[in-house]
Amino acid sequence: MTNIKTYNAISSKGIDYLKAHHYEINSDEAPKAILLRSQNLHNEPIDEDVRAIVRAGAGFNNIPVEELSKRGIVVFNTPGGNANAVKELTIASLVLAARPVIGAIDFANDTRGGDVSLRTESNKGGYRGTELAGKTLGVIGLGNVGSKVANTALALDMDVIGYDPGLNANTAWRVDRHVLHARNVEEVLTQADYVTVHIPLEEKNKYFIDADKLALMKPTAALLNLSRGGIVDDSAAKDALDNDKLRVYITDFADDVLFDNPKVIITPHIGGSTIEAEDTSALMAVRQLDEYLTTGNIVNSVNYPDINEPFTTKYRVGIIHENVPNMIGQISKFFGDHSINIEQLSNRAVGPYAYTMVAINDFTKDQQELVKTALDEIPHVILTRRYVNANI
Numbered sequence: 555m556t557n558i559k560t561y562n563a564i565s566s567k568g569i570d571y572l573k574a575h576h577y578e579i580n581s582d583e584a585p586k587a588i589l590l591r592s593q594n595l596h597n598e599p600i601d602e603d604v605r606a607i608v609r610a611g612a613g614f615n616n617i618p619v620e621e622l623s624k625r626g627i628v629v630f631n632t633p634g635g636n637a638n639a640v641k642e643l644t645i646a647s648l649v650l651a652a653r654p655v656i657g658a659i660d661f662a663n664d665t666r667g668g669d670v671s672l673r674t675e676s677n678k679g680g681y682r683g684t685e686l687a688g689k690t691l692g693v694i695g696l697g698n699v700g701s702k703v704a705n706t707a708l709a710l711d712m713d714v715i716g717y718d719p720g721l722n723a724n725t726a727w728r729v730d731r732h733v734l735h736a737r738n739v740e741e742v743l744t745q746a747d748y749v750t751v752h753i754p755l756e757e758k759n760k761y762f763i764d765a766d767k768l769a770l771m772k773p774t775a776a777l778l779n780l781s782r783g784g785i786v787d788d789s790a791a792k793d794a795l796d797n798d799k800l801r802v803y804i805t806d807f808a809d810d811v812l813f814d815n816p817k818v819i820i821t822p823h824i825g826g827s828t829i830e831a832e833d834t835s836a837l838m839a840v841r842q843l844d845e846y847l848t849t850g851n852i853v854n855s856v857n858y859p860d861i862n863e864p865f866t867t868k869y870r871v872g873i874i875h876e877n878v879p880n881m882i883g884q885i886s887k888f889f890g891d892h893s894i895n896i897e898q899l900s901n902r903a904v905g906p907y908a909y910t911m912v913a914i915n916d917f918t919k920d921q922q923e924l925v926k927t928a929l930d931e932i933p934h935v936i937l938t939r940r941y942v943n944a945n946i
């Protein structure tokens with residue numbers, strides 16, 4: 555049985571799927587894959603036998619992707635699996651930024667005893683808020699979460715301006731045509747009454763919202779961060795709040811500098827914490843993992859290109875290699891030189907890496923042995939795996 559090591563609370567739907575597909579979980583065997591949520595893997599040794607790491611979730615800044623890529627370990631995430639959950643908490647956060655709901659609930663509870671009705675009615679004036687309708691929402695990052703937030707805000711009668719230079723033909727269609735596309739982030743920051751960030755924590759996005767960007771925002775604006783700690787410079791946000799340059803800051807990421815500030819609302823990283831999102835993300839994760847381990851198909855990898863082909867031959871060889879010239883030539887020559895007939899060859903590259911999948915029907919034991927030992931010797935090949943079609 556293939557052992558999968560897990561971290562964090564993975565939905566039982568995902569665990570049951572693995573068990574039903576002949577995997578064992580956290581046994582004494584060396585693990586072939588790791589399944590996790592927010593566990594920080596940066597300083598953890600990764601077992602020699604590990605072939606894949608799957609993040610049941612969107613953000614993968616807790617995984618040392620660059621180092622794993624050099625070892626041929628495929629890292630997956632589950633894009634969109636929890637986007638609706640984050641969207642809903644973002645909308646709740648918008649409401650909390652517009653109306654003093656938390657203070658009002660505390661006040662209502664404190665009126666216990668005596669003529670409750672009279673006391674609540676006569677003091678509720680302190681809990682008046684504003685409406686979202688007619689205000690401008692700025693959405694930074696229009697991916698799986700940001701596009702949903704932008705579209706939903708339109709339904710709340712907000713004007714929405716979005717910024718995402720990474721949109722492409724496949725992703726832009728998700729954004730409603732009534733969302734205004736900003737040419738730069740400054741346009742969003744200067745115009746919005748509410749700014750919400752939905753971008754990954756990559757090197758280039760560290761402290762993306764810093765003191766300079768905060769200074770561009772309206773002093774009456776609210777800032778929402780349900781992306782990651784580290785995307786907003788929390789100290790700069792605190793300064794802006796303390797100096798009345800920002801009205802309210804709502805974040806899903808606790809930070810010491812933010813506690814005990816009446817203008818801050820902190821939730822404990824619960825954006826994706828719904829039953830539905832945890833089930834969906836875990837199921838996506840384990841299906842992608844099983845598909846890779848049994849067929850070589852790569853779906854939703856963050857470090858290698860996706861190749862997802864029907865497995866119609868008896869065998870396949872998956873070759874992870876660097877994205878350099880003449881790899882397909884050398885790989886095809888290798889198969890030709892050893893009289894192995896290629897039924898189909900797929901190749902895709904992304905950044906410094908590429909993946910080649912070779913489909914084969916007639917494949918003798920000697921040839922299979924040769925592929926295992928000699929194909930890896932081609933310069934720039936990182937690793938080679940053979941897959942056998944159990945249905946043929």
Ligand SMILES: NC(=O)c1ccc[n+]([C@@H]2O[C@H](COP(=O)([O-])OP(=O)(O)OC[C@H]3O[C@@H](n4cnc5c(N)ncnc54)[C@H](O)[C@@H]3O)[C@@H](O)[C@H]2O)c1
Binds near residue numbers: 720
């Ligand atoms: N709070 C939570 O529990 C929770 C849950 C899910 C996701 N997240 C976080 O939210 C992030 C976004 O999630 P998603 O599912 O929408 O990811 P996604 O990959 O679908 O979308 C991210 C978008 O951000 C854009 N982007 C990147 N850098 C940008 C920048 N500097 N300016 C503008 N746009 C930029 C990309 O082009 C992409 O379209 C995740 O990376 C994760 O860190 C948090």
Ligand SMILES: O=C(O)CC[C@@H](O)C(=O)O
Binds near residue numbers: 612613614636823826
């Ligand atoms: O797993 C979680 O609880 C959080 C997930 C979230 O941060 C994500 O990036 O998808």
